[in-house]
Amino acid sequence: MRAVPEFPxxxxxxxxxxxxxxxxxVLPLPRVRRIVRNLPVTPLPGTSPELKGLAEFGGExxxxxxxxxxxxxxxxxxPPHPLTVLSWAGAEGAGELVGLAVDAVIEVVELAxxxxxxxxxxxxxxxxxxxxxxxxxxxLSALGGPPAGxxxxxxxxx
Amino acid sequence: MSGERLLLxxxxxxxxxxxxxxxxxxxxxxxGYRVRLAGEHDLMADDVVGVVADVPVRPAGVVSRYWGEPxxxxxxxGATPLVVVDPERPPRFLRLPRSDETETSDxxxxxxxx
Numbered sequence: 361m362r363a364v365p366e367f368p369x370x371x372x373x374x375x376x377x378x379x380x381x382x383x384x385x386v387l388p389l390p391r392v393r394r395i396v397r398n399l400p401v402t403p404l405p406g407t408s409p410e411l412k413g414l415a416e417f418g419g420e421x422x423x424x425x426x427x428x429x430x431x432x433x434x435x436x437x438x439p440p441h442p443l444t445v446l447s448w449a450g451a452e453g454a455g456e457l458v459g460l461a462v463d464a465v466i467e468v469v470e471l472a473x474x475x476x477x478x479x480x481x482x483x484x485x486x487x488x489x490x491x492x493x494x495x496x497x498x499x500l501s502a503l504g505g506p507p508a509g510x511x512x513x514x515x516x517x518x
Numbered sequence: 519m520s521g522e523r524l525l526l527x528x529x530x531x532x533x534x535x536x537x538x539x540x541x542x543x544x545x546x547x548x549x550g551y552r553v554r555l556a557g558e559h560d561l562m563a564d565d566v567v568g569v570v571a572d573v574p575v576r577p578a579g580v581v582s583r584y585w586g587e588p589x590x591x592x593x594x595x596g597a598t599p600l601v602v603v604d605p606e607r608p609p610r611f612l613r614l615p616r617s618d619e620t621e622t623s624d625x626x627x628x629x630x631x632x
Contacts, residue, residue, distance in 0.1 A: 402533075402598070402599060403531075403532075404581070404585055405532070405609075405611045406585065406586065406587060406611055407584055407585045407586070408585075408586065411580075411581065411584035411585060414581070414592065414599035414600075414601070416594050416597050416599045419594055420594060421576065421592035421594050421599040421600070422599065423579065423580050423581045423592070425580070425584070449580060450579070450580075456577075456579040456580055458579075503580055503583075504579075
């Protein structure tokens with residue numbers, strides 16, 4: 361009887377694959393709460409372009425961020441029905457619900473931790489390849505942190 | 519900040535709240551309103567919506583990070599999100615220079631709808 365070769369079982373993480381401008385990004389699935397279509401957003405005057413504005417969801421105020429802007433992606437064609445991915449940002453267990461405006465939600469994917477090439481401690485945690493396309497791995501924990509003044513002094517993450 | 523009474527204002531298409539306790543006077547100014555605060559700033563508003571009580575206010579969180587203006591918090595009135603401003607440090611967008619005491623009926627610095 362031949363011995364069955366042992367293959368290591370690599371741990372994988374489930375992500376939501378989204379289109380943000382010209383880029384593909386993956387969001388950690390455990391942090392995704394809901395996907396909403398055509399969420400009305402009220403802009404705030406004087407914000408940086410990453411912050412699209414405020415929305416209301418479930419009776420709560422919801423900051424809506426532009427994921428393409430956050431990752432520095434080139435803008436894509438404006439989708440006819442923009443989508444907002446409601447996600448928990450900030451520290452694990454003490455996060456804040458935010459909306460991430462994206463151009464499309466594609467599918468749920470799995471990535472092995474080894475497949476992610478670290479890119480830093482900003483919102484783009486790393487990069488990986490799905491099929492033949494590069495994807496940016498988003499760290500929603502990095503969306504918390506210091507306010508704009510402190511961020512400008514320390515250098516902008518991401 | 520929950521339980522505080524908030525004066526709600528419209529300005530620039532958005533809804534804003536300021537603690538009623540910090541408001542000294544609301545007066546017509548041109549086509550809008552001047553809101554005199556207890557501190558060193560006044561606010562300008564396109565419209566005054568009214569006073570609401572017991573509105574849950576949550577920390578501004580990520581908004582503070584990307585807005586660059588101090589915010590007292592975020593809340594919702596009806597189905598409309600609003601920013602609660604810090605009366606000591608209101609956003610520049612809402613400030614009215616206190617030196618401008620004139621009650622104008624049609625001035626260049628009147629609140630606008632933009």
